[in-house]
Amino acid sequence: MSILINKNTKVITQGITGKTGQFHTKMCREYANGKNCFVAGVTPGKGGQDFEGIPIYNSVKDAKSATGATVSVIYVPPPYAAAAIDEAVDADLDLVICITEGIPVRDMVKTRYKMQGKKTILLGPNCPGTITPDEIKIGIMPGHIHKKGRIGVVSRSGTLTYEAVGQLTALGLGQSSAVGIGGDPVNGLKHIDILKMFNDDPETDAVIMIGEIGGTDEEAAAHWIKANMKKPVVGFIAGVTAPPGKRMGHAGAIISGGKGTAQEKLAVMEACGMKVTRNPAEMGKLLKSVL
Incomplete structure (x- = not known):
């Protein structure tokens, strides 16, 4: 038993085509059961490509329906990161982990308001993520x-x-x-x-x-x-x-x-x-x- 995530969690990386997203996705895949956990990436306009065998989709909804992922991790630059959280919430994921630092407070106020009544829970932003040792790490x-x-x-x-x-x-x-x-x-x-x-x-x-x-x-x-x-x-x-x-x-x-x-x-x-x-x-x- 662990909290939030375990070795069977399926994860989407939002912003997987950026340098930071690629670096940390690679590191997380190499940890414990990461190879089986990181099942999809999302970058709008890059759907159909892949990163080291991880398929990339244009939207979180597409990635979720193709892979059954329930968690996303966000390495999207600050001006677009709140919108990335919104997209994950709209796709009805269980958990969104936002690593991005420097998201405008005004954007986050709007995003938190939009999240009311939705099932998705948010960890972050501006956080290192979470880890269940010897099972899975999602973050930096x-x-x-x-x-x-x-x-x-x-x-x-x-x-x-x-x-x-x-x-x-x-x-x-x-x-x-x-x-x-x-x-x-x-x-x-x-x-x-x-x-x-x-x-x-x-x-x-x-x-x-x-x-x-x-x-x-x-x-x-x-x-x-x-x-x-x-x-x-x-x-x-x-x-x-x-x-x-x-x-x-x-x-x-x-x-x-x-x-x-x-x-x-x-x-x-x-x-x-x-x-x-x-x-x-x-x-x-x-x-x-x-x-």
């Missing part, structure tokens, strides 16, 4: 640092996802799934959504939750954990030294009106009974201490 994370196991990882930061995973693997602790939710202000799945999935997953024993300054998603997640979570969750918030009003890294990482500081988030998480660390090098050790 380095596969070799992951190890199959029973710890869930959910993070707003891509590189800190890899950092947490690397620490866990070094301590001999594998991961059930690692999910990067992305750092944009308007995105799909939040910490809380992934935590619910980990809570219900019989093969996840504990979770590392990594947040960033900006917004109040981590606080909401902490309150949910206190009320509902049956498994230990440890936390880290990036941006302890960030000055208020200055955007740091991710588009969503900005402290405004006194809300969204790292200290505030950490205080709420601690008040909700979570163990937190202020040192990113200690995430794995902290998790091991609660098992």
Whole structure:
């Protein structure tokens, strides 16, 4: 059991004829069961061609009906990426994973509005994707640092996802799934959504939750954990030294009106009974201490 994806998931790459789409599709195919999972690509106007044996279609609808794929991953440039999400939602896919960084916020607001009442769930944008170790990776994370196991990882930061995973693997602790939710202000799945999935997953024993300054998603997640979570969750918030009003890294990482500081988030998480660390090098050790 894993969350979101497994070795039988069939995947479409939207933007497969671009350099980034080709590079990462190749990497994902070479990981675990990737060869059987990546079944189609989509680039409008390039239908009928193929990329290393993966057939290319003009639309997501065509790719889905030809292959039975239920998930798409998007490497489309920022001006067109929201439209690519819309197309996947219109094709009624189960899950869309958008890797693209720099999508205009206004585009994403429209896309999120259009998604209301639809079955498709969105991971990202501006995220590294998700991986179920030794089964499938969809995204840009380095596969070799992951190890199959029973710890869930959910993070707003891509590189800190890899950092947490690397620490866990070094301590001999594998991961059930690692999910990067992305750092944009308007995105799909939040910490809380992934935590619910980990809570219900019989093969996840504990979770590392990594947040960033900006917004109040981590606080909401902490309150949910206190009320509902049956498994230990440890936390880290990036941006302890960030000055208020200055955007740091991710588009969503900005402290405004006194809300969204790292200290505030950490205080709420601690008040909700979570163990937190202020040192990113200690995430794995902290998790091991609660098992």
